[in-house]
Amino acid sequence: MTTTGTGRPAAEGLRERKKRAMRRQLSDTAARLFLERGFDAVRVADVGEACGVSEKTVFNYFPSKEALLLDRLEATADALRTHLPNPALTPVSAMLTILDDELDGLTTALAADGDRALARYRKFGDLIRTTPSLRAYQSDIADRFVDIAAEALATRTALRPDDPEPQIAAATLLGLWRVQFRALRTHVRPGHPLPDAIDAVRREVRRAARLAEAGLAAFPAPADHD
Incomplete structure (x- = not known):
């Protein structure tokens, strides 16, 4: 585990890993839903619900619905x-x-x-x-x-x-x-x-x-x- 100069765990690294994991989950879920139902038939709120987060949280990670699919x-x-x-x-x-x-x-x-x-x-x-x-x-x-x-x-x-x-x-x-x-x-x-x-x-x-x-x-x- 990475630590700071005082020997404490580097919490920033853990937060960043969690953010990356959530971003990947949102993007992968969006891609699955878009492919199953069509892009226009899926709302950003639907993606959030499938991942257990709010629509606002999704927009905290992605500026637009399109970015959810093309984030790579x-x-x-x-x-x-x-x-x-x-x-x-x-x-x-x-x-x-x-x-x-x-x-x-x-x-x-x-x-x-x-x-x-x-x-x-x-x-x-x-x-x-x-x-x-x-x-x-x-x-x-x-x-x-x-x-x-x-x-x-x-x-x-x-x-x-x-x-x-x-x-x-x-x-x-x-x-x-x-x-x-x-x-x-x-x-x-x-x-x-x-x-x-x-x-x-x-x-x-x-x-x-x-x-x-x-x-x-x-x-x-x-x-x-x-």
């Missing part, structure tokens, strides 16, 4: 902030690291339950595609990713996030994220061996990455902070 996208935002500023990697290599990590996590999750998990994954994608508010939310998140990426890339240079170079580089890198998302939709499906599908996704992403790498070869070198 926050992990992508964190990864952009972590990897893109790394001067040891080209911007494209950093983005590929992020995408590979996401793909590895998805592969592990889908492999655990075979075709049943693949069918659920497809249904999840169908729900997003057929629900206008979810598509709009996903689009807004993608736009926010570009801003986050531009800020992260600007830290590598003497440029500002709103300068043309970080802006176009960020948009290009997030294009790779979109390529992976669409390739997953194309290749990951029941009856198609998962390893073959993931290999196909990686190949498509790397084809796009080669083009992006050539285009971003002139991106400013890391700034000298000494």
Whole structure:
């Protein structure tokens, strides 16, 4: 158990773990209910009731109903902030690291339950595609990713996030994220061996990455902070 300097348990760590557990429970429950009944047929209050908490508590964790279903996208935002500023990697290599990590996590999750998990994954994608508010939310998140990426890339240079170079580089890198998302939709499906599908996704992403790498070869070198 982690302790403070006085030897007392670090209660903050326990609280954070409980918050993460509740957030995951709310999100998983929402996904299950949305897939069973349809997004519009489920209220935020229904999700709270299923988890034994109030509607207000749900909104304390998630700003909107859409965020309940697409909360995993926050992990992508964190990864952009972590990897893109790394001067040891080209911007494209950093983005590929992020995408590979996401793909590895998805592969592990889908492999655990075979075709049943693949069918659920497809249904999840169908729900997003057929629900206008979810598509709009996903689009807004993608736009926010570009801003986050531009800020992260600007830290590598003497440029500002709103300068043309970080802006176009960020948009290009997030294009790779979109390529992976669409390739997953194309290749990951029941009856198609998962390893073959993931290999196909990686190949498509790397084809796009080669083009992006050539285009971003002139991106400013890391700034000298000494």
